[in-house]
Amino acid sequence: MAAKQNQENLPVVLVYRRPQFNLPHRNRLSRHFILLDPADSQEPTSSFLSTYAQSVRALLCVGYSTITSETLSLLPSLELIVACSAGVDHIDLQECHRRGIAITNASVAFAEDVADLAVGLLIDVLRKISGADRFVRGGLWPVMGDYPLGSKLGGKRVGIVGFGSIGSEVAKRLVAFGCSIAYNSRRRKPSVPFPYHANVRGLAADSDILILCCALTEETHHMINEGVMTSLGKEGVIINVGRGSLIDEKELVQFLVQGKIGGAGLDVFENEPDVPKELFSLDNVVLSPHRAVFTPESLEALIDLTSANLKAFFSNKPLKSLVEIEL
Amino acid sequence: MAAKQNQENLPVVLVYRRPQFNLPHRNRLSRHFILLDPADSQEPTSSFLSTYAQSVRALLCVGYSTITSETLSLLPSLELIVACSAGVDHIDLQECHRRGIAITNASVAFAEDVADLAVGLLIDVLRKISGADRFVRGGLWPVMGDYPLGSKLGGKRVGIVGFGSIGSEVAKRLVAFGCSIAYNSRRRKPSVPFPYHANVRGLAADSDILILCCALTEETHHMINEGVMTSLGKEGVIINVGRGSLIDEKELVQFLVQGKIGGAGLDVFENEPDVPKELFSLDNVVLSPHRAVFTPESLEALIDLTSANLKAFFSNKPLKSLVEIEL
Numbered sequence: 001m002a003a004k005q006n007q008e009n010l011p012v013v014l015v016y017r018r019p020q021f022n023l024p025h026r027n028r029l030s031r032h033f034i035l036l037d038p039a040d041s042q043e044p045t046s047s048f049l050s051t052y053a054q055s056v057r058a059l060l061c062v063g064y065s066t067i068t069s070e071t072l073s074l075l076p077s078l079e080l081i082v083a084c085s086a087g088v089d090h091i092d093l094q095e096c097h098r099r100g101i102a103i104t105n106a107s108v109a110f111a112e113d114v115a116d117l118a119v120g121l122l123i124d125v126l127r128k129i130s131g132a133d134r135f136v137r138g139g140l141w142p143v144m145g146d147y148p149l150g151s152k153l154g155g156k157r158v159g160i161v162g163f164g165s166i167g168s169e170v171a172k173r174l175v176a177f178g179c180s181i182a183y184n185s186r187r188r189k190p191s192v193p194f195p196y197h198a199n200v201r202g203l204a205a206d207s208d209i210l211i212l213c214c215a216l217t218e219e220t221h222h223m224i225n226e227g228v229m230t231s232l233g234k235e236g237v238i239i240n241v242g243r244g245s246l247i248d249e250k251e252l253v254q255f256l257v258q259g260k261i262g263g264a265g266l267d268v269f270e271n272e273p274d275v276p277k278e279l280f281s282l283d284n285v286v287l288s289p290h291r292a293v294f295t296p297e298s299l300e301a302l303i304d305l306t307s308a309n310l311k312a313f314f315s316n317k318p319l320k321s322l323v324e325i326e327l
Numbered sequence: 328m329a330a331k332q333n334q335e336n337l338p339v340v341l342v343y344r345r346p347q348f349n350l351p352h353r354n355r356l357s358r359h360f361i362l363l364d365p366a367d368s369q370e371p372t373s374s375f376l377s378t379y380a381q382s383v384r385a386l387l388c389v390g391y392s393t394i395t396s397e398t399l400s401l402l403p404s405l406e407l408i409v410a411c412s413a414g415v416d417h418i419d420l421q422e423c424h425r426r427g428i429a430i431t432n433a434s435v436a437f438a439e440d441v442a443d444l445a446v447g448l449l450i451d452v453l454r455k456i457s458g459a460d461r462f463v464r465g466g467l468w469p470v471m472g473d474y475p476l477g478s479k480l481g482g483k484r485v486g487i488v489g490f491g492s493i494g495s496e497v498a499k500r501l502v503a504f505g506c507s508i509a510y511n512s513r514r515r516k517p518s519v520p521f522p523y524h525a526n527v528r529g530l531a532a533d534s535d536i537l538i539l540c541c542a543l544t545e546e547t548h549h550m551i552n553e554g555v556m557t558s559l560g561k562e563g564v565i566i567n568v569g570r571g572s573l574i575d576e577k578e579l580v581q582f583l584v585q586g587k588i589g590g591a592g593l594d595v596f597e598n599e600p601d602v603p604k605e606l607f608s609l610d611n612v613v614l615s616p617h618r619a620v621f622t623p624e625s626l627e628a629l630i631d632l633t634s635a636n637l638k639a640f641f642s643n644k645p646l647k648s649l650v651e652i653e654l
Contacts, residue, residue: 116480116504120450127622129447129615130457136614137607141600145347147616152624153443176503177443273468280464287463288456289474295454297479 010034011314013082014049014056014075021063023084025303033310035060049074058082058313060306061091069095080319082309084302086110086166086293087243089216093325103323104309107165109301110293115169117292118211118241121265122174124286125237126151131283154178159207161185161200161223162214162242163192170211182206185214186326200224204231209239216243217326224248229255235262241292244270253278256285267292337361338641340409341376341383341402348390350411352630360637362387376401385409385640387633388418396422407646409636411629413437413493413620414570416543420652430650431636434492436628437620442496444619445538445568448592449501451613452564453478458610481505486534488527488550489541489569490516497538509533512541513653527551531558536566543570544653551575556582562589568619571597580605583612594619 015023015037029035036056038048049071058080061067069092072078078101081091086107096103107114124130127150135147156179160167163183171181171194182195184203189196197203200223204210210232214220224238224247232238238261240247249270255261256279263284269275272290279285294302308320342350342364356362363383365375376398385407388394396419399405405428408418413434423430434441451457454477462474483506487494490510498508498521509522511530516523524530527550531537537559541547551565551574559565565588567574576597582588583606590611596602599617606612621629635647 112481112505113479116450117454117456119504120447120454120456123443123447124451124456127444127447127618129444129451129613130460132615132618133457133613134461136602136616139607141602141616145600147618149618149622152440152622154439155624173500173503176500177446178439273472275463275468280466286456286460288459289463289468291454291459291474291476295476295479297482 011058011310012036012056013310014053014059015039015062016059016065016067016071017062018065021065023060023062024299028303029060029307029310032307046074058310060084060310064090067091072096072099072101080104080309080313082306083323084306086114087215088323089243093217097325102313102319103325104319104321105323106302106305106321108321109298109305111165111169113294113298114166114213114241114292115173117267117288118166118170118213118239118265119173119177121239121241121267121286121288122209122211122237123153125239125263125265125284126153126156128283130286134283155180156208157182157206158209158211159184159197159203160194161203161210161212161246163189164213166241167211167213168192170213179209201228201231204228204236207232208235209237211239212242212246214242214246216245219326221245222248224252226251226255229261232261234260237261237263237265239265241267244268244272249276256282338385338637339363339383340637341380341386342366342389343386343392343394343398344389345392348392350387350389351626355630356387356634356637359634373401385637387411387637391417394418399423399426399428407431407636407640409633409640410650411633413441414542415650416570424652429640429646430652431646431648432650433629433632433648435648436625436632438492438496440621440625441493441540441568441619442500444594444615445493445497445540445566445592446500446504448566448568448594448613448615449536449538449564450480452566452590452592452611453480453483455610457613461610482507483535484509484533485536485538486511486524486530487521488512488530488537488539488573490519491540493568494538494540495519497540506536528555528558531555531563534559535562536564538566539569539573541569541573543572546653548572549575551579553578553582556588559588561587564588564590564592566592568594571595571599576603583609 010033013033013035015035019039038045041048055077057077061081061083072095081103083105088103088105132147158174158179158181160183163185184197184200253276265286267288268290312319337360340360342362346366365372368375382404384404388408388410399422408430410432415430415432459474485501485506485508487510490512511524511527580603592613594615595617639646
């Protein structure tokens with residue numbers, strides 16, 4: 001009876017997820033919150049929300065489950081969305097802004113894993129690891145002899161686009177390889193010791209490699225276009241661990257096919273899970289099925305962060321990873 | 328005439344290479360040395376050496392061209408072998424020792440490239456980059472859905488076997504990823520801040536990952552055997568950028584096929600270019616055709632080092648990268 005009383009005093013959190021996205025470590029969260037999950041019910045989501053979620057103040061958004069203005073209109077008391085993802089482009093930010101709904105994201109929890117994959121893709125492209133692996137598995141080494149050499153990491157000029165938690169982890173790693181770092185972001189960050197470029201084209205012109213670590217917004221949509229790739233040049237390499245639509249993918253394919261840039265390492269694509277088939281036969285690209293974001297080891301960090309944001313909210317303390325919405 | 332006079336005063340260096348290994352940047356060296364190259368002549372090598380190389384004091388060994396005691400017996404005046412490779416196991420070290428011939432190697436020039444590839448192979452194995460690339464290229468993403476997650480680099484305990492110039496560059500990089508480092512080498516190095524293990528099995532027992540960066544000698548031949556792999560354990564990963572025969576390859580294949588270790592990234596093999604076919608179907612291994620050693624960018628560093636060793640020798644100064652021969 002005491003346990004039930006206690007449970008009833010816990011704050012309610014609405015779990016919002018596509019059925020294919022599971023909430024990991026659910027039992028850790030349910031010690032502190034009553035989790036209201038439409039996917040547990042037979043009722044259609046909209047009627048579930050109208051019936052049970054009118055007073056819900058906090059929503060936990062699992063994976064890339066889309067949150068539209070229609071969904072938000074069913075939740076009149078909503079004040080907070082805790083996103084379990086780094087990017088929040090699947091959430092209607094304009095409507096959240098209008099309704100005064102705060103959003104937190106999880107890039108802090110994922111930053112190290114994303115940065116590790118970005119560096120892994122970069123070494124792979126420069127040193128041709130996946131291509132060489134195909135060569136060996138295809139039994140070609142004894143037949144064809146030496147596989148072409150790759151190029152050296154040390155001394156390369158790396159331009160990081162988006163210098164949040166992910167970009168700064170990428171920089172930390174690449175400094176240890178002897179790369180020089182510069183960055184582009186909405187504004188100069190006084191605490192960052194690397195040169196700042198106010199626009200991406202200028203950064204590309206001064207870089208051998210571009211690594212995309214920024215959020216997808218209307219402003220950053222197709223920011224990597226023909227002009228930027230031309231500035232990056234024939235030997236240039238692009239690594240994308242942000243979102244597919246940061247790049248004009250059709251242009252990228254043309255630049256790669258025609259040898260107008262040197263190579264690419266891509267974890268994200270414009271129409272996932274569809275990947276442009278022209279890329280399948282290129283040895284200077286490495287293709288990853290949107291797996292940057294996490295490893296089992298990082299789930300713990302994700303749950304810690306999620307839980308910390310919700311606890312802060314319900315006790316009127318500052319949120320741990322508030323997303324700045326710029327419209 | 329003056330030019331010819333000057334040329335005749337230059338010291339003579341014998342170039343020793345298999346015909347498939349070219350001496351890069353030959354013209355840079357030929358400004359300072361007269362290069363005597365049997366491969367330029369129609370004569371069989373042994374008769375060329377007997378006729379022209381009796382007074383040669385220095386030999387430049389290109390690639391992994393084997394230098395046997397028979398070859399050495401044709402070169403009675405030889406005092407120095409400058410190897411263009413990191414490992415020197417293709418040279419009869421015992422005979423060199425007996426004849427008082429000094430050997431220099433090139434691991435300093437290659438260390439960064441080898442370390443980059445070691446880290447690249449490690450990220451690839453842990454985060455399944457090559458496997459995921461095969462998955463995407465095979466058109467499986469839209470059909471099969473998510474590719475399995477990899478595991479996180481940060482927090483992993485990495486044991487580095489051989490802590491020379493290559494091992495220390497590997498450590499420098501992995502510290503930036505949040506790995507903890509320990510090492511094994513012939514003896515403790517007072518300048519190294521990481522824990523030392525006197526034997527490899529103890530290091531394996533305390534590590535999640537072993538990275539092999541040591542020379543192949545009689546002592547290190549098959550040092551990674553059944554016992555060491557058992558100590559490393561089921562989740563353990565082995566990266567080999569040293570020499571194939573550091574590992575008992577037959578045992579390694581069995582451990583991988585039976586899931587008794589977690590994975591491997593291999594740039595070197597016991598019978599190159601032959602790679603055990605059992606590995607071709609495994610997704611937890613990354614196979615590289617002995618390409619760690621260099622990139623075009625490093626050739627400059629190699630020629631600088633080679634030239635510096637030869638100049639030091641001919642002016643009786645200390646050699647830049649003398650190999651300690653321990654028999």
